[in-house]
Amino acid sequence: MRISVLLLILSLVAAGIYLNQVGLPDVLKAPLIGKLHDKGVDLQFSRLRLRWYRGIVAENVVFGQVPQGTNDPQIFIREVEVKLNHEALKSFQLSPDSLILHNGEVLWAEAETNRNRQALAVNKIETRLRFLPNDQWELENFKASVAGVQVNLSGSLTNASAMREWTKGQGTNMASPKKLQDRLNRVEDTFERIKFFTPPEINLVFHGDARNLESFDAHLTVSATGAQTPWGTLTNGLLVARLLAPSTTNQQPHADLQLHADSAQTQWASTKDFRLALRLISDETLTNKVQCQLELLAGETITPWAQATNAHFTAQWAHSPTNPIPINGNGTLTLADARTRWGTAGGFELTGRLQEPPKNFTRTANEQWAWWASLEPYYIDWNCHLTNVHAQDFKVQEVACGGTWRAPELAITNVYSELYQGKVKAQASLNVVSRELNFSYSSDFDVQKVSPALSEKSRHWIGQFSWQNPPALQGSGGFVFPSWTNRQPDWRAEVLPTLCLEGEVKLGEAAYRGIQVSSAQSHIRYTNMIWDIPDLIATRPEGKLNLAIRANDRTKDYYFRINSSIDPKVAQPLFEPQQQRIFDMISTTQPPIVDAEIWGQWYDHERIGFKAQVACRDFSFRGEAATSLRSGIEYTNHFLTLTNARVEYGTQYMAASSALFNFDKRTVAITNGFSTMEPARVLTAVGPRIFKIMEPYHFLQPPMVRLNGIIPLGSEAPVDAHFEVEGGPFQWSKFNVAHISGGVHWVGDHLNLSQIQADFYKGTLTGSAEFDFAHRKGADFGFDFIVTDSNLHLLMADLYSGTNNLQGRLSGHLTVISANTADWNSWFGKGQVDLHEGLIWEIPIFGIFSQALNDLVPGLGKSPISEAAGTFTINNSIIRSDDLEMRAPVMRMLYKGTVDFDTRVNATVEAQMFQDTWVVGPILSKVLWPVTKAFEYKVTGTLANPKREPLYIPKVLSPFQWFRSLRQALPGQSGAKGNADDAKPPQ
Secondary structure: OHHHHHHHHHHHHHHHHHHHHOOOOHHHHHHHHHHHHHOOOOEEOOEEEEEOOOEEEEEEEEEOOOOOOOOOEEEEEEEEEEEEOHHHHHOOOOOEEEEEEEEEEEEEOOOOOOOOOHHHOEEEEEEEEEEEOOOEEEEEEEEEEEOOEEEEEEEEEEOHHHHHHOOOOOHHHOOOHHHHHHHHHHHHHHHHOOEEOOOOEEEEEEEEEOOEEEEEEEEEEEEEEEEEEOOEEEEEEEEEEEEEOOOOOOOOOEEEEEEEEEEEEOOOOEEEEEEEEEEEEEOOOOOOOEEEEEEEEEEEEEOOOEEEEEEEEEEEEEEEOOEEEEEEEEEEEEEEEEEEOOOEEEEEEEEEEEEOOOOOOOOOOOHHHHHHHHHOOOEEEEEEEEEEEEEOOEEEEEEEEEEEEEOOEEEEEEEEEEEOOEEEEEEEEEEOOOOEEEEEEEEOOOHHHHHHHOOHHHHHHHOOEEEOOOOEEEEEEEEEOOOOOOOOOOHHHHOHHHOEEEEEEEEOOEEEOOEEEOEEEEEEEEEOOEEEEEEEEEEEOOEEEEEEEEEEOOOOEEEEEEEEOOOHHHHHHHOOOOOOHHHHOEEEOOOOEEEEEEEEEOOEEEEEEEEEEEEEEEEEEOOEEEEEEEEEEEEEOOEEEEEEEEEEEOOEEEEEEEEEEEOOOOEEEEEEEEEOOOHHHHHHHHOHHHHHHHOOEEEOOOOEEEEEEEEEOOOOOOOEEEEEEEEOOEEEOOEEEOEEEEEEEEEOOEEEEEEEEEEEOOEEEEEEEEEEOOOOOOOEEEEEEEEEEEEHHHHHHHHOOOOOOOEEEEEEEEEEEEEEOOEEEEEEEEEEEEEEEEEOOOOOOOOOOHHHHHHHOOOHHHOOEEEEEEEEEEEOOEEEEEEEEEEEOOEEEEEEEEEEOOOEEEEEEEEEEOOOOOOOHHHHHHHOHHHHHHOEEEEEEEOOOEEEEEOOOOHHHOOOHHHHHHHHHOOOOOOOOOOHHHOOOOO
16 A cells, blocks of 8 residues: 555656656647637647646747748747646646736747848737636736837637637738738838837726627727827827727717827927827718717917917717728817917917718819819818907908818808908809819908018008008909929919909099099909009099009000099109109199000119190299190100190290100200290290390290200200291390391300391391300300491480480491400401481581581581491401591591490591582692691590590691681680580480
C-alpha cells in the first residue's frame, strides 16, 4: 500500500514535471482546444504546459489563423494562462473558465512592403478574458500601449463565439490587399505626425451582442494635456464618446461624441474654450441613413480673415453609413463681435437647410464645375442676418439676406438693410454652367457714409459728389466669373469686360465738384467697359442742363453732349487754373443757350476738348457789355475757337468767321473780323495794353473795321493784327477829321499805317506811318503825309483856341524819317508846304511887317497872299527852311532860318516891294532896293512872340525927309506909330 502510494506520488510528480517541461499531451490538448473553439477562441501556440502555481499556460500564442499573404494584423501573446472551471475538473473535464493574457502585442504582416509599422505598434497587452455561461465574454482590465499611448479597455459580449463570423462572408466588400496596405500606410503616416506633449490616456468600456453590431454600447474617453497633429494643436483636450444600443427607452442606436479643449489651433483658425458635441443616430425608418446632430461652441475664434467671440454652430443632417457627406439637414451659425479687416459686426447669424433632390434628378456636372460639382446633388436654402455692422466710418444697424441653390442656379434673395436714414434691397442669381451672375438693387441711403469701405479710386470718385438728401438708386446688372478651375484669375482683365449695369438715379439738391444743382436724374448703363449716361437732367435756379455722357474704361476716353440754359461759370471748377481764366473774363445777366460736346481723357487734362453753339443775351466780356452773342465754340489742345461769331450792342455789331484763343500764349487770332461797334468797347475787351496804345485815337461814330490777325490777351503776348478802318468823325490830339480810312498792320512791336485817306479840313490827307514799340521808353516812328487843299482857317481853329481870321488853301508833304514819342527832340525829316489865297498876317511870325506896310500903303499889310511855298528839313526836331516864299500882289516875302519844336525862332525875313508888279515890277524893285533893305530883319523869340531887329537902313537915304517918316513908321525905330506886337496871335 505504501509502495502504491509512493508510486502514485512519484507518478504524479513525474506527470507534473512532464506537463511542466514537455507540455500537455495531445490527449489533453485536443479537448481543451476544442472547448476554447466552442467558446469562440482559436489559439495557436508553441507549447501548452502546466505551471505549478499558475495552472495551464500557453506560450507564444497567436489568436486566429495565421494570415497568408494578407495585411491582416496578428495578435501575438507571450503567455496565456488558461484558467479551468473547478466544477468541471471535479468531473475530470477540462473546461476553460478564463484566459489571462501577458505581454501581448499586435504584429503586422509585411506583405509587399518593408515598412516597419512602429507607429501602429500595440504592445504590453495585459488583460483577463472571462468565459461566462451562455456564450458570454467579459474583458477585464485590458491594458495596452499604442504608439506610446496608454489604452484601458473593459467590456462584455454575448454570443461571443459569433465573432469569428465577422470576417467571413465579406466577399467583394473586403478591401483588396493593395488598398488595405495603402490605408494602413496613411494611418501610420498620420500617427507618426501626431505628437503628444505628455502621454494621453484612453479608456473604453463596451457591451454588446456579437451577432448584432447595432447592439453595442460603448463609452470612450481620451484625455491629453496637449497634442500636435497634422490638423493643428490641441491643449488640455478631453474626448468623450458613447455608443448606445437600442433599448425600450431608446429605440434607435446612436453615438455621442463630445470634445472639449482649452484651446485649439489649425492652419485655418485658432479657438479658445472649444466645445464640440456630436450625436449619430441610426434611424430604422430611414433605410441606410444615419441621423446626426452637431453643436459646436468656442469662446473666441481667430482666422487669417476674421475673428469672433461666442461662436455657436448647430446642425442636424442625415448621411449614408458608408459616406459621411450629408444627404439632407439644416444648420445655424451665430457669432458675436465678428471682426474682419473690412469691418465688424456685433452679431452674425447664418442658417441653412439641405434637401434631397427629386428622384428623377440627373447629374450633369463636369470637370468645368470644379468644386461646385460636389454640391450638384443637393438643394440648399440659407438666410443670413448681421447686426451693428461697422466698416471704419460706415455703420449699419441691420443687414439681412437669403438664398437658394438648385443646381446649376445659385440665388441670393431678400438682401435688405436699413442704414443712414435709408435702405438697400437687392437680389442676385448665379448660373454655374455659364458662370454668369445677374443682380438687381434699389437704395436711398447716403452712399458717402460707406466710402471708407470702398477702394481708394472709388472713394476719390464718389468724394466729388455731395448732396442734402441721398440719391435714390435702382437698377440691375451682371458679369461672368473666371473659370472655376482657374485658381489665380485676373479679375480686372477677365471679369470687368463682362460687367454690365443698367439703372436709374434721382436726387434733389446736390453738387458735383462744387457745381450746385437743384435736382438731377438719369439712367445709367455700363457694358463692354463703357459707361453710358444718356439722359441726365439737372436743374438750377437759372435753367436746366441736359447731359449725355459716354466714358470708356479701357482707354479712359470720355464724351459729353450738353444742352444747357444754365450759367457756364458754374463749370469753372472742372478746368485747370490756367483754363479757368476765360471764365473770369465773362459775366452774364441771363444764362446762355449752349449746345455743346466735350471730350477728353480722364486724368489727362491736356486732352480736354469741346465744341458748342452758344447764344447769349445781356453779357459782358472784360467788363464791356453786349446785347447778344451768337457763336460756334471749339476747344482743343489749349485752343479755343469761335466760329461765325457775332456780338451785338444795340445797332452796333462785331462779327468774325473765326477767333482762335491760345491760352498758352494768351492771344486771339481773328479771321474775317468785321465791326461797326464803338472801338473803345472792343479795345477794352481785347486787353489793357492795346487799349492804352489806341486810347488817343477816337471815332465819334463807330467806324467800320475789318480785322485779320493775332491780338494779345496779356501784356507780354506778341501782336500780328491787320485792320482796315473806315469811318468818322475821327479825333487825334487837336485834329478833327470828318472821314478817314486806311490799313493798320501791327506785327510784334511794329505798327504800320498804310493807305491812309482822310477828309482833312475840306481837303484831303493821304499817307502812311510806321511805329516801333521795341524800346522800353517811347516808340520809334516815321510817317509820310500829303495834305491837299485843306482849309487853313478850320485847321488853325482846331490847333488854337479862340477865333481867327486866317484864310487859305493849304497843301503840303511831310516826311518824318525817324522820331521817338518819348523824345520831343528826336525828329528827323523833310517836307514842303503850299498855301494859296491865304491871309496869315494874324500869325505873329508872319505879321511883323503888317503895320509898317499899312503905313506905307494903306491896306498893303493885309493884302492876301496869292501863293506861298517852301521846302524844309527837320534835324533833331529843328525845322529849317531856306526858301519859304510868300507872294502878294505888291510884295514878296522871303523866310530863311529855323524854328524848333519849342517854337523858338532864328530866321531872317525880307520883304521885296513890287517885285511881282506886272511889266514895271523889275524896274521898281531895282529902284526901291533901299526900301527892300529896310524891310530885312533878324527874327528871334518864339512863333507866338517873335522878336525882330532890322539888319540895316541905308545911310544914303537919310537926307530925304519922306524916308525919315518912313523910317519912323518902320518897326523897331523910335517914334514908330505901329508895332507888330499889336497883331495878336490866335489864342
